[in-house]
Amino acid sequence: MEPERVRQTFRQPEAVAHYTRAARDLGLWRSEVRLFTSLFRDHEPLLDLGCGAGRIAFGLWELGYRRLQGIDYSSEMIREARQIARFHRYGIDFRLADAVALPLDNGALDGVIFGFNGLMQIPGRERRRRAMREVRRVVRPGGRFVFTTHDREHRVFRDFLRIQTTIWARGEQPDELEEFGDNFFRTPEGEIFMHLPNRAEILEDLEATGWRHQSDLMREEIANESSEVRRFSDECRFWVAEG
Numbered sequence: 698m699e700p701e702r703v704r705q706t707f708r709q710p711e712a713v714a715h716y717t718r719a720a721r722d723l724g725l726w727r728s729e730v731r732l733f734t735s736l737f738r739d740h741e742p743l744l745d746l747g748c749g750a751g752r753i754a755f756g757l758w759e760l761g762y763r764r765l766q767g768i769d770y771s772s773e774m775i776r777e778a779r780q781i782a783r784f785h786r787y788g789i790d791f792r793l794a795d796a797v798a799l800p801l802d803n804g805a806l807d808g809v810i811f812g813f814n815g816l817m818q819i820p821g822r823e824r825r826r827r828a829m830r831e832v833r834r835v836v837r838p839g840g841r842f843v844f845t846t847h848d849r850e851h852r853v854f855r856d857f858l859r860i861q862t863t864i865w866a867r868g869e870q871p872d873e874l875e876e877f878g879d880n881f882f883r884t885p886e887g888e889i890f891m892h893l894p895n896r897a898e899i900l901e902d903l904e905a906t907g908w909r910h911q912s913d914l915m916r917e918e919i920a921n922e923s924s925e926v927r928r929f930s931d932e933c934r935f936w937v938a939e940g
């Protein structure tokens with residue numbers, strides 16, 4: 698599965714419009730507010746990685762955070778984020794870059810947030826690990842990496858797991874998919890690639906890439922989300938790691 702193919706999906710007008718609506722109307726989830734405010738202080742430099750149209754960075758700005766930047770590898774998403782930031786006079790720098798090669802100095806940040814399962818949209822476990830190592834490089838010792846994933850072994854994905862197990866056992870998965878847990882989701886915004894890991898896989902990846910696992914909780918364990926948020930995004934696991 699070529700990373701470029703995934704990137705192209707995030708350049709499509711439907712995808713950009715979807716994440717622009719999220720940035721304008723939805724804002725931070727209750728779970729995100731709770732977690733981010735408990736982990737980060739408002740003077741700390743933070744990166745919203747895979748920022749899309751800026752939903753998380755704007756939400757943090759509204760909470761009083763001031764040393765924020767956003768990075769995404771879709772130029773169309775970055776254009777939208779910059780436009781919204783200009784309109785609202787948010788002092789946030791948005792840059793075009795790939796998570797596997799961040800244009801940032803070693804230890805430059807106190808925290809990186811790769812929200813809404815963006816890390817799992819990088820195809821290939823080794824490439825995801827490259828991104829995790831790269832985030833480790835730009836976070837200072839003791840800084841935090843927060844990201845979300847689905848969890849294919851959690852009860853909410855029971856049907857997904859049953860169906861995928863059958864498909865992969867018969868070898869009927871699409872040719873481009875390489876690892877069990879890889880899937881294309883059909884959404885109104887198009888076909889979206891996503892890897893659904895299990896918990897053990899992420900624990901191994903954190904250890905292999907120089908992170909110390911701090912906590913992981915399902916979203917429903919952190920906060921009761923509004924129906925809008927639940928419509929926008931399925932249940933997920935929030936991971937917190939320390940550098």
Ligand SMILES: C[S@@+](CC[C@H](N)C(=O)[O-])C[C@H]1O[C@@H](n2cnc3c(N)ncnc32)[C@H](O)[C@@H]1O
Pocket residue numbers: 707716719720746747748749750751752753768769770771774794795796797812813814815816818819
């Ligand atoms: C599910 S969207 C989330 C957007 C935004 N964080 C939000 O919550 O509305 C994932 C975003 O990650 C970006 N992304 C995925 N892989 C990336 C990579 N390797 N480097 C930079 N951005 C990436 C996509 O372009 C997309 O904008």
